[in-house]
Amino acid sequence: MKLRFREDGPYVLDLEEGTRFLLNGEERRLARPKLALCRCGQSQDKPFCDGTHKRVGFTAPAGELEVQ
Numbered sequence: 751m752k753l754r755f756r757e758d759g760p761y762v763l764d765l766e767e768g769t770r771f772l773l774n775g776e777e778r779r780l781a782r783p784k785l786a787l788c789r790c791g792q793s794q795d796k797p798f799c800d801g802t803h804k805r806v807g808f809t810a811p812a813g814e815l816e817v818q
């Protein structure tokens with residue numbers, strides 16, 4: 751599993767196609783096999799990124815974490 755940190759943006763978790771997940775016990779399905787999680791703390795849809803990081807001028811370096 752790989753977690754990427756987008757420059758000036760969210761954490762992006764790359765998943766397998768068809769992955770399902772539970773959020774607070776509620777099953778969610780994904781349109782794409784990835785999750786973008788808020789890193790700036792300003793999203794109105796936490797824990798997901800809603801693009802607010804661009805409006806608030808969030809800055810942070812890019813990177814990635816790979817769990818093997």
Ligand code: FES
Nearest residue numbers: 788789790799803
């Ligand atoms: S990182 Fe995108 S809204 Fe926070």
